[in-house]
Amino acid sequence: MVISIKGENMDIIGQFPLFYFPEYGSAWMMGVTGTIHILASHTSVGAAMLFAFLAYKAYKEDRTDLYPYMKKYGMFLLIFSYVIGSITGPGIWYTATAASPRGISALIHNFVWVWATEWVFFVYEVIGVFALVYFMNKIDKKTHLKLTFTFALASVGTLALIIGIISFMMWPGTEAYYTTGSASDAFFGTNTFPHMFLRVGFMIMMSGVIGLVISSAMKKENEALSNELSRKMGFVSLIGGFVTMFFFMWYMGTLPENAHMVFSFTKDTVIQNRIILAILFSLYFLIAIIKPKLINVPIASTMIAVILIAGLWPGEKLRESMRKPYVAGQYIYSNQIISRDVPGKGIKSELPIIAEKGLLQVNPFVPENLKVITADNKLEAGKLLARMSCSNCHSLETTGKFRPLKERLAGMDKEAIKAILYAAGSGAMPYMPSLQLPEHEYDALAEYLASQKY
């Protein structure tokens, strides 16, 4: 139940100032940070699992020669994954907040206790990773093994806790959340578990991919061990890759209709790229298994770069696109407007009041001189409206780079642009927000966009 507070003004909606990065928009900043974070965080969880596996093997088979490898792997893990992962993790949060404050706010206010629980695991992980690496030669092997097991479980715990939140960004999976408002219903949607295991597979694969850099670097010191480990890493990666592909298939089947609609635009290219990547990496892993001595540090490092550039970056961009027009829970649009009621939380759609009063009137950060459109301020008001309603997904400049409007509105005059705005606003394009504005705002927006002469 939402209590009405004295002083509340029903004609204002809770929109924040707008941050816009020229040419690209602000959402790409989150994309860059997110892609780096995914590489680092998936590597770190995968590495934690691999670490536990190696420690178990070393302990059971009394393989003391494995410890130096684990130490090197651990140092790499520490520096690469934890330094970058632990900073870019909150970094996504920060940059996403700057770009989509209400999207993040929705996640925080639904899942604060889930995040707080993840934080407990995170604290264990961060202290644990130092213990794991620095105590390797300072504690007995049995204690060390136990430590690696708890560390691996804590790492998987962080994944288990974040996955439902990321899945909710796509959609809650069922209708239950909207009526109950319960975080459990929001968290455990239909795509949560397939999404989780898709990532587990990728983590396993990444642990092997990173492992190959280190195992191939050990050739000079001990070639036989280097080859044995490269072979193992090849197997690990191959299994991880298979798990990724398998659950990817399942995951795609659990996505909402609008996601498939967006996906259909690029489906052929995406599938083609994924097939090429799958073949390339299968070959790479098979070479590691059959002819491990062919793997060296430059090749192994290049393959990481290939994953980052050809796998993760487009993958993340696709996931972001498939959420459109929403940013979280299918009730908040990317342009920070609440688009439906969520009775379970007492949330009301803001579309009716925007349609009645207009964005300029209801946004508290619009300066007084732009609240009412006049002949003098029309272009300025149109520009602000374009930024408020379009810039989260489209760059606005004639030289814009990120889903630029110039490609959508090339050569159109004001009336043609207005026709597109009407169509989008009334829901004719499922990947665009159904956002109806008063006529004077449509007019100012169209005039400004036409003045850009895309």
Next chain:
Amino acid sequence: MDASVLLALRDPAGIPFYPVVFQALYILTWALHAAFVLLALGSMGLSLYGTFKQKDDQRWKILTPHLIQTGKISVSLLIVLGVAPLLFTQVIYDPNWYTTNTLSGMWIFIFIYALVIGYMMFYWFYYANKAKDGGGKMIGMISFAILVFAGILMHNFAVTSIMPNEWMNMYAPNGVVDNSGWTFNIDIIRLAFMVSLSLPVVGIFLQNYSRFVSTREDFSKDLIDYTASLGTKIANIGLLISAVLFVLWMYTIGYLMHPVIIATIAGVLVLLYMVMTNKNSYITTGVLVVVALLISGVRELIRYDLMIDLGYNIYDYPVNFEIPTITMFLLTFLIMGGVGVAYLLTMAWKVGKSQGVFDGSKDKAVNTLGNYTLGIMSLWMVVFFGWGMTILFSNIL
């Protein structure tokens, strides 16, 4: 800023538990975060000084790498501990936090990468210094400068968030909207006070260091005495500077006679006495934690009062109770977090006290805590999947 706007900026989903709980958790976790910020700042700064001495001075030869290591681990801990107050502040003070983030969007982005680059460079410094006594000075200094810069940016976010009356001017000066995200504000006295605290923190750390290694035969008495007296000196001077700056800060904002401020000043005086006598630095650390909590409380008091004056009361935030997830948090925090962290810290303590290999399997405390941690985590996983499957089945079948 109008109360109606601040109230409208609250998330319409409400908050999932009593606001006071988030406020208390904020104060607690900010204090923990700040403790490691200050330790990182102090130990990194002192380690840089050490690089100039370590070639010729046997004591600094040992102390410098230890300070570098302390700085390195502290940065990791300050990051992880910083996530919690970040989380809690945006639950109850979302208008402040999100407005700041958008007004300073560019700085937010720069902050993240400054931290990544600064911290990576600190690792570089660590390896360079490991390879050669006195090595990596320049890298260390650049890294330190970048990390301090990141700290100043964080200060900017904190200060901007408590300037609601200025937000509109920052966003649209003279009615012209500025979407660039370059808003930057600084409060010199507040910042100087916060930075000055790194001196007493590193001073007390050195007293603890001396006390901790005093039971180890492989550490010379000379080093043990030197670090204790150095710690006392730094902490004494630091506490005096901090006290002056604190009084000045409180005076300028008109809070000097507030009971919480008087309690904080009293805490600092007690701390000063304990540091000077250095009878048991571990107890001094306990008092330091209390003072840190008080300082965290002072920050919150300033914000709370300011927002109340504007008509925004966090205690009036609409509550939509969310029982299952808070139960999960409390159980995980208290049981798994408590046992797990106790396990790691007990092990670390005992490893640090041992010469050679520490056999944890024969140590009752480490062994038991390890078994419990493993058991609790495994059980946690079972409960997680059981809970998820129950919810999912009931919603889709």
